[in-house]
Amino acid sequence: MTATLSARLLLALACVWPLAARCSEAWITPAEASGFRTTPSYGDTVDWLRRLAAAAPDRLRVETFGTSPEGRPMIVVIAARDGDLTPARARAAAKPIVLLQAGIHPGEIEGKDAGLMLLRDFAVTGRLPHLLDHAVLVFIPVYSVDGHENTGPYFRINQNGPQTMGFRGQSQYLNLNRDYVKADAPETRAWLGLWNTWRPDLLVDIHTTNGADYPYDLTWYAEDPHKLPPSIAAWQKAAYAGDVMPRYERMGHLASPYLEFRDGRDITKGIENFGSGPRFSTGYAAIRNRAGLLIETHMLKPYAVRVHGTYDVVRSVMAHVNADPAALLRASREADAWAASRVGNDVPVTFRQDPTPVTVTLKGYAFTQTPSEISGDLWVRYDPTVTKDYRIPSWANLLPDASAPVPAAWAIPPQWTVVIDRLDAHGIRYTRTAAAARVTVARDVLTHPKWAEKPFEGHHMLKDVDIATAREEVTLPAGTVIVRGDTAEAILALNLLDAHAPDSLLRWGYLDAIFEPKEYGEPRVVEALARKMLAADPSLKAAFEAKLKSDATFAASPRARLAFFFERSPWYTAQKVGDDPVLRLDARALDSLPLH
Structure with missing residues (x-):
């Protein structure tokens, strides 16, 4: 008999009645031991989980998937029956993969303590033996580990316990739940690697809300159907409102769809959509063609109530997945096929209130x-x-607003490494040109940019810009990256690369250099140029005089008056200021390229 088998047999014997109570006491979680007054440190959390995994190695595995900026290991727990603890085993067993994450905002930490209880009751106490009959759970107990360890009693003034709480930002003062697309943080890069390894079918993200006071234990949010592949929208509608939340309420709780009040001073004025997008967890799941569920326990409920509420809502989610695993797997497959079929179609990237x-x-x-x-x-x-x-x-409810076209392919010249780096981080597949090629492309020409006055998540975002599309013949250098539009990553690529998309790299400011002319004219030289242009073009003269009359600020600025002429001259247009470096190819151009 092996040592592992002996240990498991002893554990099983120890748990047989009448010693079951002692077994339960042996696996009490740190939060339970404190009466839910406190939550354990990251080190204590990891130690407890490693001990639990050692007691049930056929059901639990603890892995490290990254390192925080301050050098802490980022751990994930894989939970499954029958040893299906790898992506290959999960897929071979036709089990949906559910990614459950806690502590992306570490002050909102009930997901961690509920997760410890769930894993224990699945793996060793026998309270939830069927939790994972037909699914695999990938559980991140603390996503923002540095923020979790930056703990104190004064971080969440709105919240009722625990005694000390982690800090909303990670150690570089980034909010990880705004970083999914731009992927600045090391934690986000690690998370994206985990996502691409497991390719989950459902993301559940646990938070604690702020806002009004009300009786609900929790509120929940799912992306609007217009933001989703049709199969995912249908699955979410049937799952959440149709089954998960009614079951949760039958467990003795009260739940509501997310409550974003129009006026926090007067709840009777109604609610609206809080405006999730790809920078948020469920918004990112949507552009990866996957289901997502945001859970928000209520800040003013005691911590014990919030932890138990989280425990029960995750139980309810898993019960739904277990009851019909094929439905979720089918929704994921159909969503990928839908995304790969969008070439030649416009896809909404911004949404407006109904x-x-x-x-x-x-x-x-x-x-x-x-x-x-x-x-x-x-x-x-x-x-x-x-x-x-x-x-x-x-x-x-939302309605589609601005849309962007899905081309046969996007082309990114090799010098734009900041873009290519993000493609790599997100796991977007691409090829490269083997030699230079002359092709006709569609390019967005961007004018009148306006940036936010204050920084947001380390960036001054491009708030507004005029977008016009031009077709032109260009030479793509050897090594140009080609991202095809007929793949499952097409919607992700669109939101990363297109100028219309609100979380694109352009909007986050990574391409700001294209708005900066590098050559300029001395005032005395432009004075002479302006006179030649006025003499040659009466319509330009009329436009200049009209602007002098209508715009007092312009009229009072010698620099602006000279710029009026310089920016309409070939000396300026030759610099291609505002030309988006991300190009769109049609099928004919794509087929003509020499690719590796």
Whole structure:
């Protein structure tokens, strides 16, 4: 008998009645041991999980998938029956893969402590023996490990426990739940590697909300159907509202779709969509053609209530997946096929509020609004002893707004390494040209850029720009990267590369250099140039005089007046200021390329 088998037999014997109570005590989690007053350190969390995995090696595996900026290992726990603890084994067994993550905002940490309890009850105590009959769970107990260890009592003023909480940003002061597309943080790069290794079918992201007070234990959010492949939209609708949340409420809880109030001072004015996009977890899952679910426990509920609520909602999610694993796998396959079929179609990349609200019932508390001599605004106070149902308008539904075309391929010249680096980080497949090639391409020409005044996540974002498309003949150098549009990564590539996409590399400021002319004219030289241009073009003269009359700021600026002429001259246009380096190819151009 091997040592491992002996250890497992002893553990099994130790858990047989009447010693079952002692077994449960042996696997009490640190949060349970404290009565949910505290949450364990990262080191204690990892130690506990490694001990648990050692007790059930056929059901649990602890792996390191990255290193934080401060040098801490980023761990993930794989949980499954029958030893299906690798991506290959999971796929061979036709088991959907669920990625459950906690602590992307480490002050919102109930997902970690609920996850420890779930793994224990699946692997060793026998309380949840069927949790993973037909699925594999990939569990990140703490995503932002440096933020988790930057702990203190004063980080979440809105929240009721635990005694100390982690910090919202990681050690480089980045919010990881805004970093999915731009992938600045080492943690995001590690996470993307994990995603590309496992290719999960469902992402569940655990948070704690801020906002109003109400009776709900948690609220939940799924991306609007217009943002999703049709098969994923259909699966999510049937899963969440149709099964997961009703089952969760039958467990004794109260849940609501996410509540983003239009006016935090007056909940009766209604709710709206909070505007998730690819920079967020569920928004990123959407552009990877996968289902996503955001869980927000309620900040003012005691920590024990929030942990147990998370435990139960994950149980409910897994029950739905287990009941029909083929449905989720089929939705993923169909979503990939849908994404690969979009060549020649425009795909929405921005969304607007549906102007027609629907009426919903909000289970809330009575509240008062008192004029405040401190803020000069209204001071809102809720009375949790008085429950009240409100009929309120909801503008949570979205409609497509700006769209972008999916070409036969995108071409990125090899010098644009910042773009190619992000393709690599996201696992987007590409080939390269083996030799220089002359082809006709579509290029976006970008004018009148406007940047945000304040930094956001380390960037001054490009807020607005005029986009015009031009067709031109160019020479693509050898080594040009070619990303095909007929693959499962097409929607991801579109959101990363297209100028219309709000989380594209262009919008995050990685291509700002294209807006900077490098050659300029001395004022005395441009003075002479302007006179020649005015003499040669009466329409230019009329436009100049009209602008002098209509724009006092322009008229008062010698620099702007000279720029008016220089920027309309070949001396400026030859610099190709505002030419997007990301090019679009049609099928004929793609077929003509010499590719490796």
